Amino acid sequence: MLASCSPQTQSDQADGGEGAGSTGQPEHDAIVRTVCAPNCVGSCGINAYIKDDTIVKVEPADFPNEAYHRICLRGISNAMQRVYSPDRVKYPMRRVGERGSGEWEQISWDEAIDLIHENMQKNIDEYGPESNAFISMTGNYGVYSQVMSGLLAATYDGTQLTNFGIMGDNACNMGFLPILGVQQDASCWEDMMGSKTAILFGCNYAETNMQEMHFLFDAQEAGMTLVVVDPRFSRTAAKADWWIPIRPGTDAALVLGMMNHIVSIEAVDEAYIRTYTNGAFLVDTSTGALVRIDGDYAVWDEVEGVAVKVAAVPDDMKPAYPSVTVSGELPENTQVPESAALYGEFTVDADGGSVTAKPAFQLLVESLDEYTPEAASEICEVPAEDIIRLAEMYVNDTPARLHVSQGTNRYWNGHLPTRALCQLAAITGNIGKQHANINWAGGTLMRFLFSLGPSSLSPREGHGASALPGSQWYDLVAAQQPHPIKFLWTQNYGWGTQGPDRNKLINEVLPQLDFVVVSEQMMTPGAELADLVLPITSYYEEDFQVVPAWSSMYIQVRDRAISPQWEAKTDYEIAQMLAERFGILEETEWRLDAKEYARIHLFEENLAPEFSTMDFDELCEKKVLAANFSDNYVAFESMRFATPSGKIELYTESLVEFGEQLACFYEPLESNRKEKADTYPLTFMNCRTVYTTHSQHAPLAWIREVAPEPWLEISPEDAQERGIETGDVVEVLNDRGSYKVKALVTSEIKPGCVNQRQGWWPKDFVEGTHYSSLLHMELNPAQDAISETNYSPYDNLVEVRLA
Ligand SMILES: Nc1nc2c(c(=O)[nH]1)N[C@H]1C(S)=C(S)[C@@H](COP(=O)(O)OP(=O)(O)OC[C@H]3O[C@@H](n4cnc5c(=O)[nH]c(N)nc54)[C@H](O)[C@@H]3O)O[C@H]1N2
Ligand SMILES: Nc1nc2c(c(=O)[nH]1)N[C@H]1C(S)=C(S)[C@@H](COP(=O)(O)OP(=O)(O)OC[C@H]3O[C@@H](n4cnc5c(=O)[nH]c(N)nc54)[C@H](O)[C@@H]3O)O[C@H]1N2
Ligand code: SF4
Ligand SMILES: [Mo]
Numbered sequence: 001m002l003a004s005c006s007p008q009t010q011s012d013q014a015d016g017g018e019g020a021g022s023t024g025q026p027e028h029d030a031i032v033r034t035v036c037a038p039n040c041v042g043s044c045g046i047n048a049y050i051k052d053d054t055i056v057k058v059e060p061a062d063f064p065n066e067a068y069h070r071i072c073l074r075g076i077s078n079a080m081q082r083v084y085s086p087d088r089v090k091y092p093m094r095r096v097g098e099r100g101s102g103e104w105e106q107i108s109w110d111e112a113i114d115l116i117h118e119n120m121q122k123n124i125d126e127y128g129p130e131s132n133a134f135i136s137m138t139g140n141y142g143v144y145s146q147v148m149s150g151l152l153a154a155t156y157d158g159t160q161l162t163n164f165g166i167m168g169d170n171a172c173n174m175g176f177l178p179i180l181g182v183q184q185d186a187s188c189w190e191d192m193m194g195s196k197t198a199i200l201f202g203c204n205y206a207e208t209n210m211q212e213m214h215f216l217f218d219a220q221e222a223g224m225t226l227v228v229v230d231p232r233f234s235r236t237a238a239k240a241d242w243w244i245p246i247r248p249g250t251d252a253a254l255v256l257g258m259m260n261h262i263v264s265i266e267a268v269d270e271a272y273i274r275t276y277t278n279g280a281f282l283v284d285t286s287t288g289a290l291v292r293i294d295g296d297y298a299v300w301d302e303v304e305g306v307a308v309k310v311a312a313v314p315d316d317m318k319p320a321y322p323s324v325t326v327s328g329e330l331p332e333n334t335q336v337p338e339s340a341a342l343y344g345e346f347t348v349d350a351d352g353g354s355v356t357a358k359p360a361f362q363l364l365v366e367s368l369d370e371y372t373p374e375a376a377s378e379i380c381e382v383p384a385e386d387i388i389r390l391a392e393m394y395v396n397d398t399p400a401r402l403h404v405s406q407g408t409n410r411y412w413n414g415h416l417p418t419r420a421l422c423q424l425a426a427i428t429g430n431i432g433k434q435h436a437n438i439n440w441a442g443g444t445l446m447r448f449l450f451s452l453g454p455s456s457l458s459p460r461e462g463h464g465a466s467a468l469p470g471s472q473w474y475d476l477v478a479a480q481q482p483h484p485i486k487f488l489w490t491q492n493y494g495w496g497t498q499g500p501d502r503n504k505l506i507n508e509v510l511p512q513l514d515f516v517v518v519s520e521q522m523m524t525p526g527a528e529l530a531d532l533v534l535p536i537t538s539y540y541e542e543d544f545q546v547v548p549a550w551s552s553m554y555i556q557v558r559d560r561a562i563s564p565q566w567e568a569k570t571d572y573e574i575a576q577m578l579a580e581r582f583g584i585l586e587e588t589e590w591r592l593d594a595k596e597y598a599r600i601h602l603f604e605e606n607l608a609p610e611f612s613t614m615d616f617d618e619l620c621e622k623k624v625l626a627a628n629f630s631d632n633y634v635a636f637e638s639m640r641f642a643t644p645s646g647k648i649e650l651y652t653e654s655l656v657e658f659g660e661q662l663a664c665f666y667e668p669l670e671s672n673r674k675e676k677a678d679t680y681p682l683t684f685m686n687c688r689t690v691y692t693t694h695s696q697h698a699p700l701a702w703i704r705e706v707a708p709e710p711w712l713e714i715s716p717e718d719a720q721e722r723g724i725e726t727g728d729v730v731e732v733l734n735d736r737g738s739y740k741v742k743a744l745v746t747s748e749i750k751p752g753c754v755n756q757r758q759g760w761w762p763k764d765f766v767e768g769t770h771y772s773s774l775l776h777m778e779l780n781p782a783q784d785a786i787s788e789t790n791y792s793p794y795d796n797l798v799e800v801r802l803a
Pocket of ligand 4: 167168169
């Protein structure tokens, strides 16, 4: 296929070019602006210096906002070492020995495509098209790589296994959704300058958003106090003004304790609660349902002494996420009167008869009764006086911002901390406020993916995917339910290291699959278990890709810097080859090259005007362009919400049956206070490390120089009890499995939990064991009611002993 956007090479008399050693630059024929984006949040722009079709150097590329001008050791090692690694998948490889035996034969691309076609067609004929299943993950932030499973499933009426739950990033989303009506949002990083206080829950930005850490430093220098809540003295905690160690999985209790204190000192913003939330809405105390009068919501008018109606904001006046655009004045009947009660109990003539009702905020206050700072302290192991100090800091040292991220999200109850934080921000009037707000994720990445509607993702008219929850894929395949699944094709997914319960995967799931295809850059632990492995281009070889960012409001395009290595192809090209083999290329959108597909289906048809109004040609020419959000974007600025009422829903009617109508706390599934802890007393966390993005960089030589091997972080107290010293090989075990690793005894981790940095491969551990064998994938019914159970890799009890 032809290169798409004309390569923006600079012929650079000014800074070097052939033989211009005097500038300090290596000899090069061209500098190509491209993007590094291995799901590390950054999406750094990269200038790749090319000599004889080989990368000789990379450096940060210019950005319209120089605050995003950056690069890191992972990015450099990726360009210089991963691209040229002997472990790249070089050719299509067909398994010849037993699965996993490592015996392969090289085949041609034609043979590979024939094999896929033959297996898919056989399944279509014998079991129906949905027996062919597809899943993509996040290894490449490029849009095509992330949506490829959806595009393929839609083309061949196959099963798309959704990826958000099994990815493990969905719990914070499920904290946001009920109360704010969107899965995630955050003010832009620039908004931090001007904050007086920032409180981070489960965010290790210094390692996982290292590219953004300078925004925190700048704000601190300008007077912001940084507080980090984390069971570990993380790199971010090390830079904080105050580190608050917490028992894993208990942040919701801490936040409920803060709220209890804030209510008791009357520091809530009543006018804000009345106007922007459903706090004044009456709730039928016998059923938990919101009171309706003539179908509208109701509030108690304290001046008139009667219940009055409040209408929901009409759907067309709410922002349609991922867009934030709203128009029109809100109708009078949607406004809550200033005299609406927030407290009390009333008898109300509602639809269906007379009921006893209380304002939702009254119920919220009552729900906090059991979370006095002392009671919360007993749960989360943060001293009560610290909970009080933190609460007072939050309401007094303003503007104060809350950040939540994945550390809290990886427990079975992981949606609850975010829910509680949204509630805390709402009752103190902080949502939608500059330099304040509740901030979770943000940037363009998820917005862009969520703004691709059916027309963007349906390359073949009249055909479509059927979705099954990826969080259940092991069980569904193992049981061949709700229908046979015989073929699995994965892209962009390191499932050999990144998934749960390795023993179940190998013993119960894979045997049910007749044919497994893995599209990969490297021979990963997942690829090793496949029947066919397809060689995929690196970022530097892709001919065209659209790359949003989780960190900024920019979109970038990537085009080819060097020729594809060996026989690598892009996921897009492979899909085109398959369409041709099925004889449908010309009748489907696969006939378009990747750039034209993007122009029409990713941009013109994009559901969010913030993206659809971007000038695609200008984007291709400049390679980086801001999406059309406001400068210094502040999340929820419109103060309209895509919830049923159009307001912040402190009270969620649809979760009454789960007892989660208001933020609450329950112990993690495998809490270190439950009975199981008698046998397996330690919470097993697997946080990220700055040295690798998931499984991608861990094997690279330059990374190995600074992070040569994995280790298990364990506190001196827990180590001493077990006679463990730094360097000892230990066995980490539970009822699902075990693995062996060297111990690192460190006071940087709270007693009662241990941490294994994630991303290492089985071959990095003693005897080829792997921590994924310890991890469960239990479903959570409340999460399934909101969206889809989140994989909770830190919610696993283990014991550690000398091996
Ligand atoms: N270098 C690097 N960067 C990455 C990635 C990578 O693999 N490597 N991965 C990217 C991806 S996909 C993601 S999802 C993000 C995730 O990035 P983060 O959201 O930062 O997630 P984690 O590293 O899982 O955890 C953050 C912190 O939460 C703490 N923590 C653990 N349990 C709890 C708890 O119960 N309460 C609280 N308050 N804190 C807790 C951990 O000790 C850790 O320091 O990082 C992205 N950035
Ligand atoms: N135990 C445990 N498991 C976890 C987590 C955890 O904390 N602990 N974190 C979870 C989280 S938050 C996330 S986001 C996931 C991440 O899970 P993954 O996205 O699976 O993680 P990676 O290791 O980056 O693997 C991606 C693979 O995609 C390949 N790849 C890169 N570019 C392309 C491309 O263009 N096409 C194709 N076909 N392949 C490509 C890479 O070579 C790499 O092997 O892991 C989850 N799993
Ligand atoms: S690995 Fe991440 S931070 Fe490093 S250069 Fe690449 S995108 Fe940037
Ligand atoms: Mo993630």
